[in-house]
Amino acid sequence: MSTFNDNHRAIIQAFMCRKTLKMHDMKELFATIFAVNNPDPIDPRTFPENEIQIYLFDINEELSRFDLEIKSIRSQDDRTPIYALVNLSSDTVIQSATHHTADEIAYFRRLLDAMFDTNNQANAEVFAVKRNDAERLHKAPRGEEEGNEGSGGKGLTMYEAQQALQSFVEEGWLERSGNQWYSLAPRGLLELSEYLKKTYNSSETAGSPNSSPTPGEDLIRFCYLCKDMLTVGQRCDDYSCPARMHNPCAKVLFEKSDPKCPGCKKVWSGDSPVGEKAAARLHVVRRQGGRASTVGTGGKMPKADGVKERRKQTRVIDDDEEDDEDEDEEDEEAHESDGEE
Ligand SMILES: [Zn+2]
Ligand SMILES: [Zn+2]
Structure with missing residues (x-):
């Protein structure tokens, strides 16, 4: 494999921090990283995708030692590729990848x-x-x-x-x-x-x-x-x-x-x-x-x-927003949520 350098490390760090990146995010990331040692400005829009793939190949070779891999999935909405750092060894839900209790x-x-x-x-x-x-x-x-x-x-x-x-x-x-x-x-x-x-x-x-x-x-x-x-x-x-x-x-x-x-x-x-x-x-x-x-x-x-048979037919899915809010107010443990967008 090619020499593993600061560029590779910066890409891995970006994935650890941002979890998922779309292709245009990837191009921006690579353009930013490559601009550090490049006298000329780099346009993220024209950053060659094959260069990205070569880097990902080298990074994945290194990450495989830790059962990690940068994998891609196509968006269900528009089929554009989305990349994420994935833990290959986890046979239990999100356990090994996170700090959750x-x-x-x-x-x-x-x-x-x-x-x-x-x-x-x-x-x-x-x-x-x-x-x-x-x-x-x-x-x-x-x-x-x-x-x-x-x-x-x-x-x-x-x-x-x-x-x-x-x-x-x-x-x-x-x-x-x-x-x-x-x-x-x-x-x-x-x-x-x-x-x-x-x-x-x-x-x-x-x-x-x-x-x-x-x-x-x-x-x-x-x-x-x-x-x-x-x-x-x-x-x-x-x-x-x-x-x-x-x-x-x-x-x-x-x-x-x-x-x-x-x-x-x-x-x-x-x-x-x-x-x-x-x-x-x-x-x-x-x-x-x-x-x-x-x-x-x-x-x-x-x-x-x-x-x-496994499908439960008794479950009520209530898509009436007002009903839901009323029930929440009755719940003693309910807290005001700050998650509204
Ligand atoms: Zn499909
Ligand atoms: Zn059919």
């Missing part, structure tokens, strides 16, 4: 359960947890208080949970949407993909985009086109069909062909969302199936045949 890590696991199990149902693959629901998970559930491997003690106070959520976002594990939904951020997707498959899928092959639509235990979804994990995007209008796609991937696929499902060949409307937008749909379905309601469906609602 056992209680905080147990809380993070409860958040993952909320995203990938509770809020991941046959009719609504939300893969996110509403802020108020996330905060309410601060207490350890009964039976998990002590003795269970990997679980913490009593849990966290509401205030501690709010602080933990903030640090999970700052560290790049989670991101919070404008509508106050927490979901896995690129670093979380990169570093936790193996853990998630191991925890929520009964088998990795069954979780592949080409798996049969028979009921199973697999809760992690993949894009039919790019094969990456998918937590935001769209799904086949036939809810028993396993096909999912990122929005930009669907756009690419249907640019030159009729929008037909690549799996079952039925018409693909693009109106069946995956992600926080799916929560509203769940709300409508439930009202439709429950008490009389004036709420319309806004479109046909395909019957889901492949309902997963």
